[in-house]
Amino acid sequence: MNKMVEEEEEKRKFELKALQNQINPHFLYNTLNSIKWMAAVHGAEGIKKMVVALGRLLRNLSADTNKEITLQEELDILDDYIYIQDIRYSGKIKFKKEIKDSGLLKAKIIKFILQPLVENAIFHGIEAKEEADLIKIRAEKIFDLEDKPRMKITVFDNGIGMSKEEIAKILNKNEEVEHKHGLNGIGLQNVQERIKMNYGNEFGLSINSKEEDFTEVIAILPINF
Numbered sequence: 754m755n756k757m758v759e760e761e762e763e764k765r766k767f768e769l770k771a772l773q774n775q776i777n778p779h780f781l782y783n784t785l786n787s788i789k790w791m792a793a794v795h796g797a798e799g800i801k802k803m804v805v806a807l808g809r810l811l812r813n814l815s816a817d818t819n820k821e822i823t824l825q826e827e828l829d830i831l832d833d834y835i836y837i838q839d840i841r842y843s844g845k846i847k848f849k850k851e852i853k854d855s856g857l858l859k860a861k862i863i864k865f866i867l868q869p870l871v872e873n874a875i876f877h878g879i880e881a882k883e884e885a886d887l888i889k890i891r892a893e894k895i896f897d898l899e900d901k902p903r904m905k906i907t908v909f910d911n912g913i914g915m916s917k918e919e920i921a922k923i924l925n926k927n928e929e930v931e932h933k934h935g936l937n938g939i940g941l942q943n944v945q946e947r948i949k950m951n952y953g954n955e956f957g958l959s960i961n962s963k964e965e966d967f968t969e970v971i972a973i974l975p976i977n978f
Contacts, residue, residue: 762950785811803840806833813864819951821977824892824904825858831867831890838875846879847886853893857904861977863951869940870908870970878912878968885912894976903956906972914964924958941970948972 785808792800810833828850835848852858871888879885889909897903915923923941945958952975962968 799840803837806836809833810837816864819947820864821861822864823858824852824860824862827862827864827867828858828890830865831871834868834871842875845886846875846888849887849889851889851891853891857892857894857976859978860904862904862974863947866944866948866972866974867906867908869944870906870972873941873970874908874910874912874968877915878910881913882911882965885910887911895973897955902976904972904974904976906974908970909967911967914966914968915960915962916964920960920962923960944972948974 785804789801789804789808792798792804810830813830838846839848867890871890874888879888887910889907891907891909893905893907895903895905924945941958948957956973956975959971959973960968961971
């Protein structure tokens with residue numbers, strides 16, 4: 754049984770590495786650096802800032818995504834992603850962050866949990882509904898049935914929503930997910946699997962949604978320092 758678990762974990766690591774290596778990161782960094790200096794020469798500060806944010810995001814993506822970082826560091830990574838999307842959508846989307854307990858900012862979580870959740874909110878929720886414009890990220894401490902402290906991270910959007918069938922497919926790793934609005938759900942499946950692989954089956958994602966109204970993707974994580 755342990756051998757099967759180890760083999761599955763190795764397979765996941767191989768798949769992740771293969772995904773990361775599809776484009777040589779040094780090529781991307783060098784290209785972005787060239788664009789940054791061209792923008793600086795021509796006084797295009799907006800382009801320069803966007804390139805710097807994208808460069809940091811790519812550096813973080815190419816590093817070990819199973820490494821634990823603080824929630825604050827994860828939010829810093831998310832800030833770069835949000836900055837890029839804010840430029841792309843000309844400020845249409847309002848991003849709000851709410852940290853209920855500042856002590857959680859020092860808690861350790863695996864990298865790149867939040868970015869796929871926000872990406873899902875943008876491309877499935879907001880893009881598919883013209884009047885949708887809000888994404889809220891909230892982190893808080895909760896207690897489970899055994900009174901153990903847990904971290905609850907919620908990403909809310911007022912977009913198109915999901916059906917129960919779509920939610921079930923997203924949370925089932927054996928399902929190939931393609932939403933009716935064209936979004937591939939692999940990002941959320943990947944987050945779900947990584948959380949469970951690193952922390953156990955008692956942790957992971959859940960989704961609350963109402964079609965044409967809203968979606969909440971909730972991550973329950975241990976609180977480790």
